[in-house]
Amino acid sequence: MAKNDSSKGPDGLTHRLLSTGALDLQEMLEAIGVDSVDRLFECLGDLALDRPFDLPGPLSDGELREYFQRLDAMNRVPGRDMVSFLGAGAYRHDVPSAVDHLLLRGEFLTVYTPYQPEVTQGTLQAIFEFQTLVSLLTGLDVANASLYEGASAFTEAVLMADRIQKKRKKVVVSRTIHPQYRAVLRSYAKNLDLEIVEIGWDARGATDAEALAAAVDEETICVAVQSPNYFGVVEGWQTAAEVAHEHGALSIAVVAEALSLALLESPGAAGCDIAVGEGQSFGLPLSFGGPYLGFLATRDKHKRAMPGRLAGQTVDSEGERAWVLTLSTREQHIRREKATSNICTNQALCALGATIYLSLYGKRGLRRLAEVNLQRAAALRRRLVETDGLSAAFDGPVFNELTVRSAEPVARVLRDLEEAGVLAGVPLGPDYPELEDCFLMAVTEANPPADVDRLLRALEERTHHQEPAAV
Amino acid sequence: MSMSYPSDYLYSKDHEWLRVDGDTCVLGITEYAQEELGEIVFVDLPEEGDRFSAADEVGTIESVKAVAEVYTPVSGEVVEVNSALEDEPELVNDDPHGDGWLVKLRMGDKGELDGLMSAEKYEEFLSSGEE
Numbered sequence: 001m002a003k004n005d006s007s008k009g010p011d012g013l014t015h016r017l018l019s020t021g022a023l024d025l026q027e028m029l030e031a032i033g034v035d036s037v038d039r040l041f042e043c044l045g046d047l048a049l050d051r052p053f054d055l056p057g058p059l060s061d062g063e064l065r066e067y068f069q070r071l072d073a074m075n076r077v078p079g080r081d082m083v084s085f086l087g088a089g090a091y092r093h094d095v096p097s098a099v100d101h102l103l104l105r106g107e108f109l110t111v112y113t114p115y116q117p118e119v120t121q122g123t124l125q126a127i128f129e130f131q132t133l134v135s136l137l138t139g140l141d142v143a144n145a146s147l148y149e150g151a152s153a154f155t156e157a158v159l160m161a162d163r164i165q166k167k168r169k170k171v172v173v174s175r176t177i178h179p180q181y182r183a184v185l186r187s188y189a190k191n192l193d194l195e196i197v198e199i200g201w202d203a204r205g206a207t208d209a210e211a212l213a214a215a216v217d218e219e220t221i222c223v224a225v226q227s228p229n230y231f232g233v234v235e236g237w238q239t240a241a242e243v244a245h246e247h248g249a250l251s252i253a254v255v256a257e258a259l260s261l262a263l264l265e266s267p268g269a270a271g272c273d274i275a276v277g278e279g280q281s282f283g284l285p286l287s288f289g290g291p292y293l294g295f296l297a298t299r300d301k302h303k304r305a306m307p308g309r310l311a312g313q314t315v316d317s318e319g320e321r322a323w324v325l326t327l328s329t330r331e332q333h334i335r336r337e338k339a340t341s342n343i344c345t346n347q348a349l350c351a352l353g354a355t356i357y358l359s360l361y362g363k364r365g366l367r368r369l370a371e372v373n374l375q376r377a378a379a380l381r382r383r384l385v386e387t388d389g390l391s392a393a394f395d396g397p398v399f400n401e402l403t404v405r406s407a408e409p410v411a412r413v414l415r416d417l418e419e420a421g422v423l424a425g426v427p428l429g430p431d432y433p434e435l436e437d438c439f440l441m442a443v444t445e446a447n448p449p450a451d452v453d454r455l456l457r458a459l460e461e462r463t464h465h466q467e468p469a470a471v
Numbered sequence: 472m473s474m475s476y477p478s479d480y481l482y483s484k485d486h487e488w489l490r491v492d493g494d495t496c497v498l499g500i501t502e503y504a505q506e507e508l509g510e511i512v513f514v515d516l517p518e519e520g521d522r523f524s525a526a527d528e529v530g531t532i533e534s535v536k537a538v539a540e541v542y543t544p545v546s547g548e549v550v551e552v553n554s555a556l557e558d559e560p561e562l563v564n565d566d567p568h569g570d571g572w573l574v575k576l577r578m579g580d581k582g583e584l585d586g587l588m589s590a591e592k593y594e595e596f597l598s599s600g601e602e
Contacts (some may be wrong), residue, residue, distance in 0.1 A: 166518075304513060304533075329538045338540075 078423060083451045087401045087442020088230070088426040089150065089178050089256045090289065091281045094446050099283045099356050108352055117325045123348060124323035127311040130351040133358050134295045137261040138253075138275035139268025143297035144308035146351045150278025151184040153294030154224070154254055156307045156341055157276040158185055160298070161222035161250045162194065163305045163340065168221040168249070170195045174207040174240075176229035178256050179431035194221075205394025205403060206235035209243075216243050222274075226254035227264070231428075232377075232401030232440060233394055234264060241271035250274060258282055258295070259444075260399045262363075263370035267297075274298045283357025284350055293350040304330060307341030369445060373400035376443040380452055387459050389413075393438045401442040403428065403435070410439050413462075420458035476502065477568055481584060482593035483544040488568060489587065491578075495550060498543060499572040500532065500563065503597055508534040511563045514556040516574060521549045525583050529574060532563065545583040547576035 025037065034040060041048045059067060078084030084092060103109065111123050127145040134143035147153040158171055171189070173182060175198045182198070189196055197215050202208045207225050216223055223244040227235045241251035253267030255277030267275035279293035280286075298306060304327065312326030332339040361369060377400045384390050389407035406413050410427045417424040429436035443451075480488045486504035490497045505511065513533040523529055523543050530541045552574050556562060563571035578584075588596060 304515070329533050335538055338538075 076421075079446060082418075082421050082423055083447075083454050084423040085425050085441040085443060085447065085451070085455070086423050087232075087257075087444075088440050089180065089278065090286055090292075091257055091259070091400070091442060091444055092286055092446050093259070093281055093283075093444050095283050095285065096357065096360050098360055099353055102356050103349065103353050109349065111348070117323075121323055124311045124325070126352045126355055127309070127348065128313055128323050129359075130355045131311060133355060134279075134297050137258070137266065138255075138295075138297040139266030140272075140275055140297035141268075141300040142303045142306070142310075143295060144306055144310050146279070146347045147276075147294030147296055147308055148347065149280075149290060149292035149294045150178065150254075150256055150276075151181040151294075153276045153278070153296050154178075154181040154252075155185045155188045156294075157252050157254075157274045157296060158194075158222060158224065159188065159192075160274060160296075160302070160305050160307060160340070161252060162192075164250060164302055165221040165248075168219050169193060170197060170217070170219045171221050171224070172197045172199060172212065172215050172249075173224045174199050174201070174212070174226065174229070175432075176201050176205070176207055176231055176233070176235070177224060177226040177254050178230050181226075181254065181256075201231070203394065204235070204396035205229070205231040205233040206396050207240065209239050212240060213243050216247050216249060218247055220244070220247055220249040222250040222252050224252040224254055226256060228257055228260050228399040228401065230256070230440075231394060231396075231403040232398045232442075233396035233403075234260070234399055235396060236265060237267055237270040237272050238265075241273075244273075245271070252276060257399060257401070259366070259370050259373060262366040263374065264399065268299075273302065279350070279354050282354035284353055291347060291350055293347045293354055303327065305340060306330065370399075372445045373443070376400065376445070376447060376449075377402060379449065380441065380443050383452055383456065386456055388463055390459070393435070400444055401440055403438050404441050405438050407437075410437060414439065416462050417455070417458050420461065422455050422458045424455060476590040476593055478590045480568070480590060481544075481587035482590065482596075483542075483587055484596065485542050485544070487541065487544060489544065489584070490572075491581075491584065494581075495575055495577050496545065496547070497572050497575050498529070498541075500539075500541060500567055501593070502567050504539070505564050505567045505571070508532060508537060508539055510535045511560045514553075514560045514563060514573070516552040516556065517549050519549050519552060523547060523549075523576075525580075532560075541573060543574075543576065544587055545576065545581075546579035548579075549574050550577050551575040 029035065029037070076082050078086070078092060107122065111120060117124055130145045131143040135141065147156055171194050173185070173196060186196065199212045199215055200208050206229065212223065223240045225235065225237055225240040227237055229235055237251065237253045244251040250273040251271065253270065253272040253275040255261060255275065258277055258279050259281045274296065276296045279295050284292060296306065296308065310326050311323050314322055314324055316322040328334055330340040358366065377398050381392050381398065381402055384392060384404065391405050393403040393405040404425065410429060414424055414427060425439035425441040428438045428440060476482070480490050482488050482501065486501045488499050488501050511532055511534045515531045517529050523546060525544060525546045526542055528540045529543045532539050532541060553572050565571065
């Protein structure tokens with residue numbers, strides 16, 4: 001018999017929500033001719049647990065709610081209990097209440113992927129609107145809907161370029177692209193015939209243009225650059241796009257902070273062939289890293305090489321506007337192993353959240369929001385001179401994030417500030433040993449000027465604190 | 472459906488045809504194949520200079536209902552592709568044995584032609600129901 005019969009409540013009765021009671025277990029064991037559950041795990045030998053699970057008994061609805069409220073009270077939530085300047089690819093933005101209100105409606109929440117597309121016109125229309133918005137933001141002809149998140153979207157863009165450039169082998173990527181994005185690319189590339197060449201950065205904190213030009217040749221599939229890059233520097237894509245095109249390679253624009261697209265030159269206008277990135281900033285909560293939203297857009301001539309789902313607008317037999325899944329022949333359910341990607345789902349709900357968010361702000365509103373981000377980052381950069389020991393590490397222009405150099409060891413500064421209720425940033429050392437004395441600070445519209453005051457105060461108090469020891 | 476299959480062409484069981492001219496040959500898909508595929512919307516072809524072995528995939532044809540790979544029955548190097556198909560893929564539907572040709576190859580081994588069927592044999596093959 002199971003040593004812990006947790007299927008019984010405190011009242012000793014079998015719980016109606018737990019599927020296997022003692023009698024069920026007995027019946028199942030008899031049916032397979034085994035005398036105890038433990039026998040099923042004998043094959044584990046020494047690895048098997050030799051004592052009962054140390055689990056508490058079941059809780060009532062009210063007790064459970066209370067339990068989680070207690071846990072929640074232990075959290076220190078950015079924006080509520082702490083000031084946060086964390087970014088590095090996941091940005092804390094204000095989300096209008098209308099986003100969740102609409103998103104949680106059953107009609108949207110319960111439909112997953114349009115398996116019977118023609119009868120889910122509402123879902124297809126929402127997907128189509130999302131694609132249109134991504135296309136407008138990236139300045140490119142056609143966008144899919146959608147990919148998992150920025151990192152896998154980036155990798156899908158490289159694989160797409162590889163499909164277009166059948167005979168070439170080399171992928172040139174800037175080291176200023178998010179390190180996790182590059183790590184995902186390396187995982188994929190391990191078993192593919194791809195050579196990945198990484199390019200360093202210059203004093204601006206932007207991709208080293210000379211090294212890039214030297215690395216690109218007739219073997220190059222694509223050149224990928226991120227802007228604003230991982231260091232927060234707005235480097236633009238034009239130089240990389242020109243170098244790529246001189247050698248017949250494709251140019252990939254990577255965007256980790258999608259809000260920047262509302263203000264900065266679009267990948268399409270810069271001459272890029274594929275734009276790819278993370279859409280979390282558009283109304284999706286941080287949520288420990290997901291679910292997020294990958295987007296990908298390209299020029300019309302490359303649409304058949306795209307991965308992912310595509311909704312198209314057409315007219316029905318009565319001439320009314322209608323939506324269909326289009327170019328499905330690229331996809332797994334038709335092309336099997338020759339599909340353009342194994343991504344066979346879309347982030348429909350996340351894409352819808354982004355669509356609602358973008359519709360609420362509108363073109364001017366989003367631009368204004370991006371301006372606020374830009375101004376806040378500029379203000380933070382200016383105010384760093386008030387600090388004793390922090391300075392901007394690079395000269396290049398920034399959007400809403402910057403690399404800060406610290407005179408004192410980064411880990412110690414960040415730890416002290418955290419104790420004072422300020423999450424000051426993400427250290428660069430683990431991914432870039434040569435930037436061990438630097439960390440990233442992001443500021444968005446969710447960081448009022450008072451946040452920076454609090455940071456400066458915490459820094460000052462910290463210095464005072466240390467003075468006796470320093471003497 | 473007594474469509475005429477040109478008697479001077481050779482045919483494969485995968486429904487490709489070849490028109491041999493000295494060391495080169497032109498490759499396309501048969502009337503039967505285009506009929507089966509339905510309305511063709513996109514043809515993806517190789518580039519000039521690409522080399523293939525016999526039975527390699529040389530391109531894909533996408534119709535409104537399916538995607539089909541095109542295989543070359545003979546090895547060779549691509550010397551010309553039908554670039555008209557870029558804008559008018561429907562030529563494959565309209566004239567599969569003529570203007571809807573796909574690629575022209577310089578053949579590596581003419582012996583590979585031996586395994587192909589004559590028009591008469593191909594029509595027998597179609598009516599045998601083995602296709």
